[in-house]
Amino acid sequence: MPIYEYRCKRCGNEFEVIQKADDKEPLCPKCAGKDVEKNLSITHTRQGSCGAPRKSPIS
Ligand SMILES: [Zn+2]
Known part of the structure; x- marks a missing residue:
């Protein structure tokens, strides 16, 4: 999922939530508020957060 x-x-x-595509929006675990917005850039930011150089080691 x-x-x-x-x-x-x-x-x-x-916060992160594991849910099915047809599930309703979750409540905030901190304040129990239901006014939350989905952030779709999570996979994008995780892949781009790696600071290692792309070139392979020479030795
Ligand atoms: Zn909250």
Whole structure:
């Protein structure tokens, strides 16, 4: 199942939720607010966060 990253508009808390595509939006685990927005760039940011150089080691 895919992992979705949400951000709470109420308190700014960011959290991850494992859910099916047809599930409803979850509540914020911090403040129990339901005004959350889905962040779809999670896989993008994780792959781009690696700071290692792309060239292979010479030795
Ligand atoms: Zn919250």
